Amino acid sequence: xxxxxxxLALGSVLDARALYKSAVTQxxxxxxxxxxxxxxxxxxxxxxxQISQIRQGIALGIGMGDKDTIDTNLNLPVKAAAPASVAPxxxxxxxxxKLKLYTGGDSLMETVxxxxxxxxxxxxxxxxxxxxxxxSTGLNRPDSFNWFNNLRDVLAKEDPDVVNLMFGDNDTDxxxxxxxxxxxxxxxxxxxxxxxxxxxxVGGMMDLALQKPGRFVIWIGEPQMENADLNAxxxxxxxxxxxxAEKRPGRVSYLDLYELFTPxxxxxxxxxxxxxxxxxxxxxxxxxxxxDGGAVVGGEILKLVREHYDLQGALPASLSLTQ
Numbered sequence: 040x041x042x043x044x045x046x047l048a049l050g051s052v053l054d055a056r057a058l059y060k061s062a063v064t065q066x067x068x069x070x071x072x073x074x075x076x077x078x079x080x081x082x083x084x085x086x087x088x089q090i091s092q093i094r095q096g097i098a099l100g101i102g103m104g105d106k107d108t109i110d111t112n113l114n115l116p117v118k119a120a121a122p123a124s125v126a127p128x129x130x131x132x133x134x135x136x137k138l139k140l141y142t143g144g145d146s147l148m149e150t151v152x153x154x155x156x157x158x159x160x161x162x163x164x165x166x167x168x169x170x171x172x173x174x175s176t177g178l179n180r181p182d183s184f185n186w187f188n189n190l191r192d193v194l195a196k197e198d199p200d201v202v203n204l205m206f207g208d209n210d211t212d213x214x215x216x217x218x219x220x221x222x223x224x225x226x227x228x229x230x231x232x233x234x235x236x237x238x239x240x241v242g243g244m245m246d247l248a249l250q251k252p253g254r255f256v257i258w259i260g261e262p263q264m265e266n267a268d269l270n271a272x273x274x275x276x277x278x279x280x281x282x283x284a285e286k287r288p289g290r291v292s293y294l295d296l297y298e299l300f301t302p303x304x305x306x307x308x309x310x311x312x313x314x315x316x317x318x319x320x321x322x323x324x325x326x327x328x329x330x331d332g333g334a335v336v337g338g339e340i341l342k343l344v345r346e347h348y349d350l351q352g353a354l355p356a357s358l359s360l361t362q
Contacts, residue, residue: 133350134163
């Protein structure tokens with residue numbers, strides 16, 4: 040028993056930074072407040088004694104990186120690079136000079152990215168970067184996962200021509216980390232302070248991608264949700280995504296999944312019919328997108344890419360994941 044208690048205490052000391060991060064990234068509320076105070080005190084002790092450096096050194100030594108660091112710095116650009124005064128000719132891509140396409144976002148983006156990884160290469164002129172989806176993430180909580188730093192790193196490393204982004208399912212709470220100094224206090228989801236900051240983050244992500252002239256951004260909106268309360272919040276988020284995209288004409292396109300899956304204000308449905316063929320495009324949870332749904336979205340992405348670029352010699356890409 041004593042040995043077990045000693046092991047538990049030692050483990051807690053070595054894991055103090057991880058425990059603190061776990062506490063900080065909990066949903067806002069009294070339980071989070073208590074956990075932050077307790078683990079914060081433990082972290083302070085381990086920092087003072089430098090015990091925490093043991094775990095950090097081991098993680099870095101085995102190539103895991105420093106996953107316990109909390110970084111809420113958004114580092115957003117002031118604005119995107121200025122567009123050309125005259126619309127340039129369409130960029131040309133072909134089998135020798137393939138277009139690089141990136142997909143990033145939360146768990147709703149996962150099946151879209153997986154579908155694109157199968158469909159786009161069939162054109163012969165598009166190659167897809169690894170699917171960069173991270174469950175339970177969004178733009179609200181950079182303390183949990185900093186999408187702003189992640190996108191900056193991906194753009195520098197992969198240099199994609201097309202950037203597809205999709206967020207929102209985890210951004211329906213009022214609480215935000217990484218708020219600017221002196222920012223007004225957010226009282227509830229959708230209030231003026233919340234909208235001002237969330238717009239800044241959405242536009243900032245678009246402008247991060249647009250720092251390279253000629254890059255095209257496709258912002259994918261949220262589909263209708265089966266839960267009415269959640270759906271009402273997604274409608275609000277979609278309004279922001281669409282309006283921010285419209286501020287950047289010719290460089291950002293908004294892909295409206297709400298209208299795509301439930302056209303004309305139709306009630307929620309888990310199926311989608313096109314050209315006489317019906318497929319189940321939504322998961323039983325009423326939120327996520329199936330692989331067949333990802334293929335449907337992938338087809339819409341390809342349409343936008345074809346409109347924006349000159350894809351010479353491109354082959355038709357089947358939206359069937361089995362062909």
